[in-house]
Amino acid sequence: MHPRTTDVYVVREGSGVLVTGGQIVDERGEPVDGQRGAAIRGGVERRISAGDLIFIPAGVAHGIRDTKGITWFNIRFDTK
Structure with missing residues (x-):
């Protein structure tokens, strides 16, 4: 999660x-190895593949x- 940044992903392959x-489960604040926590609880899961825009x-x-x-x-766009 980025509190002030919007992400757009284009899946290439x-x-x-x-x-x-x-x-976020066990949130650590600043990302460690790109992760802020251990997992996400209660999120929506979607299969993504090449060509998807997110x-x-x-x-x-x-x-x-x-x-x-x-x-x-x-x-990434700074939005706030």
């Missing part, structure tokens, strides 16, 4: 499961798991 919303507003918990050769292009 591979696949994974995107989890958005819900609550918009994640600032303040929304999100993570990608079960990846299979995934690469993406990430655009």
Whole structure:
């Protein structure tokens, strides 16, 4: 989750499961190895793959798991 930054992802290849919303479990504040917590509880899961465009507003918990050769292009906007 980025409180002041909106993310746009373009999945270039591979696949994974995107989890958005819900609550971060064991939140650590600043990211450690790109992660702010152990998991997301109560989020919505969506399968993503090459060609998908993903918009994640600032303040929304999100993570990608079960990846299979995934690469993406990430655009970030400071929104607040």
